């Protein structure tokens with residue numbers, strides 16, 4: 021929440037004639053397309069990420085056995101480290117030239133733990149260089165849930181709808197409840213509320229596309245959400261505009277905003293980064 025506000029403030033405080041300048045924008049580089057094949061659903065598991073975890077472990081083992089003076093195990097782990105480091109260029113050929121492969125020959129010949137540690141620091145710089153540029157973008161692009169492929173089945177029309185379409189409909193219905201209740205159109209408000217509850221139940225069925233357990237659904241669409249809407253209904257039926265508004269707001273936070281904080285931000289970022 022803070023950042024957009026700070027950003028707006030910064031804009032307001034700029035002299036009116038100021039042009040947008042570079043300090044107000046950042047550039048993100050997309051990783052090469054070939055990285056995508058090492059992630060689900062193209063791959064069976066997130067092979068790339070697991071290779072990275074292996075690299076981190078191998079770096080640690082090399083440092084520890086070097087310090088312990090255990091040259092046999094050190095040799096074994098250096099071999100694994102090199103093999104996995106080479107895989108980077110095999111998996112993503114565009115990154116082949118970024119690798120510091122010549123360091124391994126020198127690491128094998130390092131005469132002391134200190135010399136080896138220095139070479140490992142050099143290697144780590146090559147890890148960090150790539151991470152600075154691509155790590156965040158790759159994680160968002162390939163490891164956040166993809167809502168563009170999830171369908172929600174409408175229990176009225178029996179048709180499958182996209183998340184985006186369902187969301188627009190939910191927004192319309194929430195606002196229709198609000199408008200009709202403010203203007204004392206009780207029947208229109210109740211009709212919209214009924215439709216909203218049907219749509220929410222349909223949305224709830226879609227959670228299981230990714231969530232095997234019902235806990236996630238319950239947390240967002242469960243009792244708390246139902247209680248808010250029960251109060252909204254009571255408010256409409258008794259023409260209590262203030263109470264209706266209050267509980268409709270509570271519902272919007274508990275259901276819409278809470279789920280958006282988890283899923284919509286990521287989904288929007290993924291969509292942005294998936295543009296070619």
Ligand code: HEC
Pocket residue numbers: 051068069072073075076079105108115118143144146147148150151154155156158159162163
């Ligand atoms: C040419 C690019 C590149 C190089 C070189 C590279 N990585 Fe990575 N690494 C990545 C990308 C991209 C990710 C993000 C993967 C993801 O989150 O799905 C990543 C993620 C990781 C992660 C997971 C990070 C986390 O957030 O927990 C670890 C650990 C890691 N790398 C270790 C290493 C080590 C150790 C080296 C060097 C020996 C290395 N990497 C070299 C590209 C690279």
Ligand code: HEC
Pocket residue numbers: 164165166167170223224226227228229230231235236237238239240241279282283286
């Ligand atoms: C496309 C896949 C996908 C769909 C569909 C989906 N989720 Fe999730 N959800 C995830 C993943 C993956 C995580 C865990 C990591 C994260 O935060 O992205 C998660 C995390 C959550 C969390 C926080 C962790 C937890 O389990 O309490 C909640 C709450 C949640 N989802 C609610 C929902 C609800 C409610 C729905 C249906 C209306 C839903 N999700 C639909 C993929 C999905």
Ligand code: HEC
Pocket residue numbers: 167168183184185187188190191194240272275276277279280283284287288291
């Ligand atoms: C799964 C949890 C979840 C719940 C609950 C939820 N949303 Fe969303 N909403 C999303 C996701 C994910 C997107 C992004 C969809 C996409 O990128 O296709 C989204 C997008 C939207 C959008 C933008 C749609 C577009 O494509 O322009 C609106 C508006 C919206 N939601 C309104 C609501 C309202 C109002 C509620 C509450 C009545 C609500 N949402 C409840 C997850 C949720």
